[in-house]
Amino acid sequence: MREEISPPKGFRDFPSEDEILRKEIFARIEKVFQKYGFDPIETPIVEKWETLAGKYSEEAENRLIWRFKLPYSDKEFGLRYDLTVPLARFIARFNPKLPFKRYQIGRVFRYEDPQKGRYREFWQCDVDIVGESSPLADAEVINVVVDVFEEFSFKNYTIKINDRRILREIFEKFLGINDYSTILKIYRTIDKLDKIGKEKVLLLLKELNLGEKVLKQIESFIDASKLSNEEIIRYLESFDSNEIKVAVEGLKTILDFSKKRERIRIDLSLVRGLDYYTGMIYEAIVEEPKIGSLSGGGRYDDLIGIFTGNKIPAVGGSIGVERLIDAGLELGIFKKERKTYSKVGIVYTKEVDVKKVWEIADYLRSKEINTFVPFKGYSRILDGIRDLDKRGIKFALIVGRKEMEEGKLTLQNLVTRERFTVELEEIGKIVKG
Amino acid sequence: MREEISPPKGFRDFPSEDEILRKEIFARIEKVFQKYGFDPIETPIVEKWETLAGKYSEEAENRLIWRFKLPYSDKEFGLRYDLTVPLARFIARFNPKLPFKRYQIGRVFRYEDPQKGRYREFWQCDVDIVGESSPLADAEVINVVVDVFEEFSFKNYTIKINDRRILREIFEKFLGINDYSTILKIYRTIDKLDKIGKEKVLLLLKELNLGEKVLKQIESFIDASKLSNEEIIRYLESFDSNEIKVAVEGLKTILDFSKKRERIRIDLSLVRGLDYYTGMIYEAIVEEPKIGSLSGGGRYDDLIGIFTGNKIPAVGGSIGVERLIDAGLELGIFKKERKTYSKVGIVYTKEVDVKKVWEIADYLRSKEINTFVPFKGYSRILDGIRDLDKRGIKFALIVGRKEMEEGKLTLQNLVTRERFTVELEEIGKIVKG
Numbered sequence: 001m002r003e004e005i006s007p008p009k010g011f012r013d014f015p016s017e018d019e020i021l022r023k024e025i026f027a028r029i030e031k032v033f034q035k036y037g038f039d040p041i042e043t044p045i046v047e048k049w050e051t052l053a054g055k056y057s058e059e060a061e062n063r064l065i066w067r068f069k070l071p072y073s074d075k076e077f078g079l080r081y082d083l084t085v086p087l088a089r090f091i092a093r094f095n096p097k098l099p100f101k102r103y104q105i106g107r108v109f110r111y112e113d114p115q116k117g118r119y120r121e122f123w124q125c126d127v128d129i130v131g132e133s134s135p136l137a138d139a140e141v142i143n144v145v146v147d148v149f150e151e152f153s154f155k156n157y158t159i160k161i162n163d164r165r166i167l168r169e170i171f172e173k174f175l176g177i178n179d180y181s182t183i184l185k186i187y188r189t190i191d192k193l194d195k196i197g198k199e200k201v202l203l204l205l206k207e208l209n210l211g212e213k214v215l216k217q218i219e220s221f222i223d224a225s226k227l228s229n230e231e232i233i234r235y236l237e238s239f240d241s242n243e244i245k246v247a248v249e250g251l252k253t254i255l256d257f258s259k260k261r262e263r264i265r266i267d268l269s270l271v272r273g274l275d276y277y278t279g280m281i282y283e284a285i286v287e288e289p290k291i292g293s294l295s296g297g298g299r300y301d302d303l304i305g306i307f308t309g310n311k312i313p314a315v316g317g318s319i320g321v322e323r324l325i326d327a328g329l330e331l332g333i334f335k336k337e338r339k340t341y342s343k344v345g346i347v348y349t350k351e352v353d354v355k356k357v358w359e360i361a362d363y364l365r366s367k368e369i370n371t372f373v374p375f376k377g378y379s380r381i382l383d384g385i386r387d388l389d390k391r392g393i394k395f396a397l398i399v400g401r402k403e404m405e406e407g408k409l410t411l412q413n414l415v416t417r418e419r420f421t422v423e424l425e426e427i428g429k430i431v432k433g
Numbered sequence: 434m435r436e437e438i439s440p441p442k443g444f445r446d447f448p449s450e451d452e453i454l455r456k457e458i459f460a461r462i463e464k465v466f467q468k469y470g471f472d473p474i475e476t477p478i479v480e481k482w483e484t485l486a487g488k489y490s491e492e493a494e495n496r497l498i499w500r501f502k503l504p505y506s507d508k509e510f511g512l513r514y515d516l517t518v519p520l521a522r523f524i525a526r527f528n529p530k531l532p533f534k535r536y537q538i539g540r541v542f543r544y545e546d547p548q549k550g551r552y553r554e555f556w557q558c559d560v561d562i563v564g565e566s567s568p569l570a571d572a573e574v575i576n577v578v579v580d581v582f583e584e585f586s587f588k589n590y591t592i593k594i595n596d597r598r599i600l601r602e603i604f605e606k607f608l609g610i611n612d613y614s615t616i617l618k619i620y621r622t623i624d625k626l627d628k629i630g631k632e633k634v635l636l637l638l639k640e641l642n643l644g645e646k647v648l649k650q651i652e653s654f655i656d657a658s659k660l661s662n663e664e665i666i667r668y669l670e671s672f673d674s675n676e677i678k679v680a681v682e683g684l685k686t687i688l689d690f691s692k693k694r695e696r697i698r699i700d701l702s703l704v705r706g707l708d709y710y711t712g713m714i715y716e717a718i719v720e721e722p723k724i725g726s727l728s729g730g731g732r733y734d735d736l737i738g739i740f741t742g743n744k745i746p747a748v749g750g751s752i753g754v755e756r757l758i759d760a761g762l763e764l765g766i767f768k769k770e771r772k773t774y775s776k777v778g779i780v781y782t783k784e785v786d787v788k789k790v791w792e793i794a795d796y797l798r799s800k801e802i803n804t805f806v807p808f809k810g811y812s813r814i815l816d817g818i819r820d821l822d823k824r825g826i827k828f829a830l831i832v833g834r835k836e837m838e839e840g841k842l843t844l845q846n847l848v849t850r851e852r853f854t855v856e857l858e859e860i861g862k863i864v865k866g
Contacts, residue, residue: 002742005484005526008510011477013523016535019473035776035798037805040452044444044554045478045512045540046499050437066479068501073542079478090446092438097823099808102449107478111505120479128507136787136808257791261596309435341467355567358690372470375532375569390530 001362006008007261008123010120011113017392024104025325025334029125032147033103036140038127041102043086047227049076055085055303057184058213066109066120079109083126083223084276084300084316091130091314092307098131115294117323124299126315130304135250136301137278139257141317145284148319152333156288160267161254163247164277164298166236167268170221173241175214187271190222198222225269226347229255232266250280276300280315291327295319313321342372343431344411347384348399357399360409360424367428389414395431443553444543447647450769459538466536466582469573471560474535476519478542482509488518488736490617490708499542499553507722512542516559517709517733522633524563524747525740531564541657550725550756560729561749563730563737568683571713571732574750578717578728579693585766589606590722593700594687594796596680597731599669599712600701603654606674608647615641620704623655631655648724658702662688665699683713700791713748724760728752775805777844777865780817781832783810790832793842793857797830800861820845828864 007013014022029209030040043361052065066079080086083104086340091100105125112118120249127144129137130316142159149157171177171186176390201222205215225236236248255261272281286294295315304312328334344364348357357373378384381400388396398410412419447455460766463473485498488616499512513519524533538558545551547742560577562570570735575592575729582590604610604619622637657668669681688694705714712732720728730750737745761767777797781790790806797804811817814833821829831843844860845852853863 003522003525003740004481005522005740006481006520007477007551008479008481008508009485011479013477013526014475015527015529016472016474019475022475022617023473025612034803035801037803039449039773039775039777041449042441042455043448044446046444046542046554047443048437048439049443063505066503068503070499070501070544072496075441089436089438089440090448092436094448096819101805109479111503121479132808134808140806140808157688157839228750257788259795307436307438340470340472342470342472343472355690362692368468370467370470371775372534372572375567375573391501398769 006169007188007415009118010114010118012119012121017339020338020341021329021334021336022321022325025321026123026125028151029319029321030103030105030146032144033127034126036101036127036144038103038144039085041090041104042106043080043083043104043350045079045088045107047080047086047089049078051089052078052081052085054159055088055276055306055404056081057273060274062109064110064112066111080107080273081106081110084128084302084318085177086131087126087128087303087316088300088307088314091312095308096130098312099137100130101127103127104132109396110295117326119322120324122320125319125321126316127275128314130314131312131314133301133313135253135280136252137315139254141297141315142254142264142282143257144184144257145317145319146258147281148262148295149284149286150260152324152328154288154291157263157284157286157294159264159282159284160226160270161280161282162252162267163250163280164271165243165247167271167277169239169241169243169247174239175217177210177214182210184275186210186218188273190218190269191271192275193222193269196203222269225267229264230268232268247279254280262270265280272296272298277305278302282317289329289331289333289417291323293320294324297423340372340392342370342391344369344397345372345388345391346374346397346399346429347375347381347388348354348374349381349384349401350379352377352399352404354402360399363424366426369428369431383412385412395427397427436487441553443547445552445554450772453771454584454762454767454769454772455754457757458754459558461584462581462752462754463536463538463589465577465584466558466560468580469534469577471534471536471577473814474520474523474537475539476513476523476537478512478517478540480511480513482511484522485511485514485518488521488709488739489514490706493543493707496531497543497545499544513539513616514543515541515707515751516557517561517751519735520559520561520563520749521733521747524737524745526577526744528741529563532564532570532746534560536560550759553754554756555755558752558754559749561747563747564745566746567670568713569690571683572687572747574730574748575687575697575715576690576692578715578752579691579696579752581728582717582719583693585757585761587719587721587724590696590717590719590727591718592686592697592715593703594697594713594715595700595703596683596713598676598680598698598712599706600704601679602672602674602676602680607672608780609645610643612859615643619643619651620807621706623651623702624704624706626655626702655702658700661695662699665701680712687713705729709736711735715750722760722764722766724764725755727757735827741818745792764798773805775803775824775826777802777823777828777830777860778805778817778824778826779807779830781807781810781812782810782814782817782834784834785810785832786838789837793830793832793837797855797860802864807860818845818847830860 059075065081118145171183279302281298285293299315301313361371361373385396396412498514604616710731711734716729717728732748734746794804794806818829829845842855844855
């Protein structure tokens with residue numbers, strides 16, 4: 001019997017050389033989060049269906065959430081679709097001291113059509129600030145994202161920002177479209193701008209029967225996204241709307257408090273797909289190297305209230321690391337350099353007492369040196385060196401007949417090919433240096 | 434609308450003070466794994482149902498696996514029940530250089546009745562050695578487990594070991610029970626020995642209609658588990674069976690190569706529930722502090738062959754950290770000492786320029802000092818100090834009117850209550866020291 005060896009479609013295995021790199025990338029992102037005073041929490045992979053229902057979008061709810069019943073339960077469950085709705089539930093449950101700043105790095109699940117860079121199980125790295133309505137919190141989230149980009153030395157990136165309140169006001173008040181589902185459809189269509197271009201967006205909008213005048217206005221609105229930040233701000237300040245004024249003040253604060261003001265671009269065509277956003281929204285794109293959209297998020301001042309019963313403002317950002325890692329590997333920014341955490345491997349021949357070899361390994365391990373010991377002696381030292389080399393282990397500690405007779409050890413650096421005659425106690429200094 | 438705020442039954446949220454402790458415990462376990470030359474891999478949470486089916490036990494398959502279909506798919510899936518079957522699939526898929534030593538720390542899912550220390554989602558920390566049939570590999574797994582116990586300074590622990598081949602030979606050859614399902618039932622009954630005691634085990638065995646003579650032999654066999662290692666080995670060596678001889682040699686090697694021989698006890702009544710074990714099995718119990726069973730595993734030489742088509746021996750061990758953490762907290766071995774990774778919090782009053790505060794924070798963060806900045810100035814310095822204190826932040830950097838006027842900063846250690854007048858550049862030295 002030979003069984004199917006692939007994971008389900010859209011799911012992945014990570015061999016050690018991938019996993020070691022991924023762990024390093026996660027650790028670097030985590031360090032940025034911690035620098036800003038965010039602390040970790042964890043929530044389950046499985047949530048009650050009721051927790052997830054009605055929070056995302058119709059499309060998510062009807063096609064994308066991993067939703068199921070078990071044979072032994074009449075309850076409905078879902079695998080978490082993001083880390084934000086679980087956070088909102090968490091806040092209601094634990095009522096932490098506000099403002100509450102948490103980060104979370106973990107898997108989320110979407111029933112997507114798998115394609116390059118898009119999976120059914122993928123990792124999000126999220127920071128959120130709960131209980132703070134000041135645009136300073138928005139600015140902090142943006143700065144964390146900037147710092148992550150700087151951490152990986154990206155040269156050319158843009159953080160597009162917008163505000164849902166601007167969109168809502170312009171559509172409702174100035175275009176007279178009060179039907180939320182139509183507004184959502186318009187949002188979703190505009191959201192495709194980057195992917196399908198302006199002409200196709202206008203064609204799709206036409207199908208919504210909005211009328212010639214409204215269409216023209218949306219077009220000019222889309223065109224406004226080409227303007228400079230200062231021009232857009234002036235354009236927005238011309239609207240007689242308190243909501244828009246507040247939103248514009250927020251955008252100005254974000255620009256003012258940003259670590260990299262020149263990287264931030266107000267983009268009125270940015271809408272983002274999830275229903276729960278209420279204020280500032282952003283999306284971050286890395287143009288050099290060409291990686292694409294790496295991070296998105298925004299303000300969701302109503303989501304937590306669904307769970308707590310009273311309104312608690314919140315803002316957050318999510319870094320999708322799959323594209324960072326996939327594209328980074330392809331572009332050579334990241335290399336699968338380490339196949340192993342082992343620093344030393346012991347090469348010994350068949351005539352050497354295995355007990356002695358284990359004692360040497362124990363000593364090295366007690367000195368915090370990760371040590372790989374083959375379970376059998378090699379026929380020839382060279383076989384052992386080749387084996388360790390293939391495993392990516394940098395140092396071979398050779399224990400052959402000669403070494404046993406002379407009571408000395410040989411340490412070989414498998415990269416430089418240098419050999420040293422060493423005492424056991426000296427090894428730490430050499431392999432760590 | 435106020436929604437239900439609990440995760441599903443048997444699932445847990447981890448607030449920062451739990452999560453920080455958990456991360457530390459995982460990191461310490463991981464370090465032990467790495468010392469022995471194990472490297473990480475990752476596999477999906479979701480597996481195809483076919484991958485999981487038939488690998489564990491009837492009970493697992495029919496009652497315990499999180500098995501489901503989605504509304505949009507006719508395929509059956511399961512959440513991973515352990516990390517071992519996914520490893521076997523992984524080996525078949527990637528065909529890595531053998532012996533292959535991997536560790537994996539991750540969640541697994543079982544539809545259990547939740548109770549203290551037993552959850553529907555919990556974490557396993559596994560090491561496995563694939564492609565090595567030598568009992569030295571078994572010994573290495575046991576030594577890793579020993580080192581984890583030593584890492585946490587457990588004083589009194591026992592590693593019970595047995596071998597499935599001994600059980601099979603004695604039941605099949607010497608008791609004449611060839612029906613595998615009866616043998617499994619006997620195993621499962623004996624497996625309850627620790628929980629329900631010998632009398633009840635004998636009563637349950639009676640229900641299997643094994644006959645008086647067989648029952649007597651099983652009883653004497655159970656009684657043999659009280660003997661010393663040396664006596665049991667002599668008892669086993671009296672059987673005329675090659676299988677038993679090989680198994681006994683293995684147990685002797687494990688004792689011989691163990692770092693803590695005095696902690697290892699051969700226990701013939703140990704059976705372990707999963708179907709895939711074929712050789713050495715072990716279970717590790719911590720008696721002081723009274724934590725109970727913390728680790729189990731064994732040899733599974735046939736499992737990987739189901740996926741690869743050819744036999745590849747393997748042995749592994751799993752540390753269930755839930756009990757370690759739950760009991761450890763209760764017993765005071767672990768403390769939720771850290772609520773936050775933030776080292777410094779900035780206390781500033783309303784008249785201080787927030788821009789200036791953010792500059793200070795940026796400087797500290799650039800020096801790798803995790804810094805928490807409130808989004809609003811406090812009315813009084815004392816309010817800020819109280820706030821940071823509640824958040825568990827050790828150092829308050831005070832930027833009040835006085836500090837702004839004099840161009841100096843005040844740093845207060847919130848534990849010792851000491852105050853220092855400092856230059857920005859000196860802070861790193863103080864908070865790190």
